[in-house]
Amino acid sequence: MARAVSNQRKAINTAVAWIIALLIFFPILWTILTSFKTEAEAIADPPSFLFFNWTLDNYTTVQARSDYFGHFWNSVVISVGSTILGLIIAIPSAWAMAFVPGKQTKNVLMWMLSTKMLPPVGVLVPIYLIFRDVGLLDTRFGLVIVLMLINLPIIIWMLYSYFREIPGEILEAARMDGAGLRSEILYVLTPMAVPGIASTLLLNIILAWNEAFWTLTLTAANSAPLTAFIASYSSPEGLFYAKLSAASTMAIAPILIMGWFSQKQLVRGLTFGAVK
């Protein structure tokens, strides 16, 4: 498959890739830079790119004014919790749909995907009322449930497509070798699907970490994750761009670092099946 690509083509491709990457990264970079400016410099016109008085004041203020670690912990519990709960439900469903498909399997999959096309605000009122009545408003458990539900179709779809890549004959070989269903799943299916399961896990933690609609509408003081922590700095009363940026940087830093260390796994998982 290796095709000879001329050096010139390669250079152009690299340049284009860098430009696109920088365009995508620029807002994040700007946020990080702004977090080190004073409020006055943050809104200066023309803006200064690197030559301003670097300060850590915003971070100390933000840290003093709100409970970063409380929000951080809520984010961890909600994103990891909802992802793990989702995997527990999705792995058996995806196995079933990939290896023993029925007549309706395709339709069920499409239906699950279609729920993602509905704007979440469409179900806000019923969910809000249900949560109020069963006492799940502003609880971490409630958020775990909601985020698990909204990400479940993605988890199932991802796992389904990974599992589809596993040749059925290998599972049949396991059956011929005397493996029952439990041994087949434990010793053959799961080890082969580990890259797919891992990248699904990572991607969904990221999605859940960044989810802002439900986390903002269903929480108040107790269970608010980092998204609510950021939002609390975008108040209508004054301009706090620098502090807002500092809060944002603190909120995205953990997930950026996690993404950085797991990027190999993520890329491998996302391109699973694309390369034989």
Place this chain on the structure above:
Amino acid sequence: MGQITLEKVTKSFGDVEVIPPLDLTIEDGEFCVFVGPSGCGKSTLLRLIAGLEDISSGAIKIDGSDASDVPPAKRGLAMVFQSYALYPHMSVRKNIAFPMKMAGVSQDEQNRRIESAAKALNLTDYLERRPGQLSGGQRQRVAIGRAIVREPAAFLFDEPLSNLDAALRVGMRLEISELHERLKTTMIYVTHDQVEAMTMADKIVVLRAGNIEQVGSPLDLYKHPRNLFVAGFIGSPKMNLIEGEAAARHDAKTIGIRPEHIEVTEAGEWQGRVGVAEHLGSDTFLHVHDTGLTDILTVRSTGEMGLRHGDCVSLSPRHDQIHRFDASGLRMA
């Protein structure tokens, strides 16, 4: 022990009946080969025996007891797949050990059997490698190793050699035949390959559209094909099938004569012009045109013939080797 009996077995996928009612007995220790054109149901039949597909009706008996509803894991059969189907995340040693682990064989016994299988299959140096680091032939040997260590009642092979190149195929063919001589275990072997079928089988089952056309020893099928289909299917190059006047002279609708039973002679019964001459050294295949019998008459002569494209030849069929078929395609006595 490994006698396998199929009684009125049928298989349908939805509305499509792939195997119409079928009866077959494979004796203990027999090497039985399924052949037939693509899509005739060979793999399906094998998978029914394995238990990987459920039969639609009828019964499958292994050593006399009904196994129709027994899951594949419990049938005590081993299967070697065309794609090898090795476990990619396990070393060769672990692959071979897997069925024994499932059967709860003791660790010492496992090691003993792995060592002896590896020695027999020339895998000793590769035991710690992953399947991805092996050649096709080595992978196939691992698959066979995995099948033999569990000492199954019967081996099922689905075109195990079709992914290998010609030279390896010959080598593996001999290895499997030797394995059968040594173990004397029942083997059921699906293939497209004429030579594999003829050389390996004790019994050949010729299938067409899920029906058994004929069952018999290789020579039996070669010498006494029951109908036109088997006549055309068994043997390579194919039997010449001739209709019309030449057949009528033998009181038949169709006569068949194998390429090796036609001789190039001085003043033969048939005349023609050589189209393509294939010189194999040991043999020469002549494709003869303009005989007035069929489009192309294939002739196989031993040794090198100095014949070329366009040469005129004179041919005599060996009359004692002519097969006669009636209007329905069945063999006439």
